[in-house]
Amino acid sequence: MYKSIAVVGATGAVGTIILDLLAKRNFPFQKIKFIASKRSAGNKIIFKDKEYIVEELQPSAFDGVDLAIASTPDDVARDFIPEATKRGVLVIDESGYWRMDPDVPLVIPEVNGDAIKNVKKGIISSPNCSTTQLVVALKPLHDYGQVKRVVVSTYQAVSGAGLVGTRDLENGSRAELNGQSYNYECFPYPIAFNCIPQIGSFKDFGYTSEELKLLHETRKILGDNSINVCPTAVRVPVANCHSESILVETERKITVKLARELFAKMSGVIVIDEPAEKKYPLPNICTGRDEVFIGRIREDISSDNGLAFWCVSDNLRKGAATNAVQIAELVNK
Numbered sequence: 001m002y003k004s005i006a007v008v009g010a011t012g013a014v015g016t017i018i019l020d021l022l023a024k025r026n027f028p029f030q031k032i033k034f035i036a037s038k039r040s041a042g043n044k045i046i047f048k049d050k051e052y053i054v055e056e057l058q059p060s061a062f063d064g065v066d067l068a069i070a071s072t073p074d075d076v077a078r079d080f081i082p083e084a085t086k087r088g089v090l091v092i093d094e095s096g097y098w099r100m101d102p103d104v105p106l107v108i109p110e111v112n113g114d115a116i117k118n119v120k121k122g123i124i125s126s127p128n129c130s131t132t133q134l135v136v137a138l139k140p141l142h143d144y145g146q147v148k149r150v151v152v153s154t155y156q157a158v159s160g161a162g163l164v165g166t167r168d169l170e171n172g173s174r175a176e177l178n179g180q181s182y183n184y185e186c187f188p189y190p191i192a193f194n195c196i197p198q199i200g201s202f203k204d205f206g207y208t209s210e211e212l213k214l215l216h217e218t219r220k221i222l223g224d225n226s227i228n229v230c231p232t233a234v235r236v237p238v239a240n241c242h243s244e245s246i247l248v249e250t251e252r253k254i255t256v257k258l259a260r261e262l263f264a265k266m267s268g269v270i271v272i273d274e275p276a277e278k279k280y281p282l283p284n285i286c287t288g289r290d291e292v293f294i295g296r297i298r299e300d301i302s303s304d305n306g307l308a309f310w311c312v313s314d315n316l317r318k319g320a321a322t323n324a325v326q327i328a329e330l331v332n333k
């Protein structure tokens with residue numbers, strides 16, 4: 001059992017789900033504290049019927065803490081985590097900042113849980129939300145048939161951009177319907193009644209930072225740099241849950257029947273695939289769930305060893321908070 005744990009970024013979209021999960025899963029600890037920015041310091045948080053005061057993020061907040069689960073922006077994680085680890089804290093981090101550091105394991109417990117044995121800097125990273133659901137789906141296919149190439153297009157919910165993203169969709173939609181204007185806080189274009197084919201900033205070869213995460217993080221988690229990924233990441237006017245259209249080419253052919261069997265055996269995957277009954281995963285039925293949902297499984301009619309499917313998962317849960325709490329549980333075993 002941990003003596004003292006801290007939830008950093010406790011007031012954010014991911015942080016509030018972490019609180020919910022720690023309470024519902026009876027995560028074991030003796031003391032807990034909640035940390036956020038100066039803006040929220042002094043605010044009250046109710047956790048397991050007890051009131052706590054949010055503390056401001058500063059190095060001394062980590063004195064005596066042994067585990068921190070952190071969900072803050074990248075630059076904040078860059079600056080505070082070395083201060084926390086210096087004080088002996090193990091940090092499970094949701095941000096993108098440490099993920100590709102060779103001395104930081106990037107972990108999805110049901111895919112590469114053993115990687116937690118290689119903690120060198122006192123940090124374990126949790127992958128980007130769009131990567132996690134992709135890799136959970138790829139893992140059983142890779143183990144059976146060696147994934148060679150993936151073409152993935154994402155349909156990412158606004159909650160993936162944090163509380164401000166959700167606010168933008170709600171206020172923007174209301175304004176559009178009332179014929180009013182609204183100044184979007186976090187998206188480059190109106191997200192209401194729209195799709196934006198840019199998440200993050202443009203990097204090499206015309207791909208965005210969000211798209212390149214799908215390539216680099218997938219390779220790191222599966223431990224295989226030969227896997228090729230062609231990603232397109234799109235923000236859509238959906239409140240919560242990312243959807244992905246995935247095409248996988250494998251060395252060894254995987255039929256639809258075999259894919260269903262492989263997915264059924266994979267921990268944390270639920271197949272909803274009855275097209276004749278109009279049953280397939282949808283964001284509004286997967287929201288609030290901790291699993292990765294797969295449907296529309298079909299063979300690629302344009303190549304020999306291709307398999308196409310649709311994948312939906314709650315980006316705030318398995319894509320973030322659930323995965324981080326599962327890592328903390330694994331470390332505690």
Ligand SMILES: NC(=O)c1ccc[n+]([C@@H]2O[C@H](COP(=O)([O-])OP(=O)(O)OC[C@H]3O[C@@H](n4cnc5c(N)ncnc54)[C@H](OP(=O)(O)O)[C@@H]3O)[C@@H](O)[C@H]2O)c1
Pocket residue numbers: 008009010011012013014015035036037038039040041057071072073074076094095096127128129159160161162163164315316319320
């Ligand atoms: N949203 C997702 O689906 C998702 C999925 C995977 C990973 N992530 C990653 O998780 C992290 C948090 O995302 P989010 O969606 O929860 O964002 P969010 O809703 O904007 O929450 C950000 C949290 O960080 C805190 N924070 C911001 N600036 C800070 C500062 N200078 N010092 C201390 N605390 C600060 C905020 O505190 P205040 O309330 O005081 O501002 C808030 O608690 C990001 O790195 C994101 O990329 C998000």
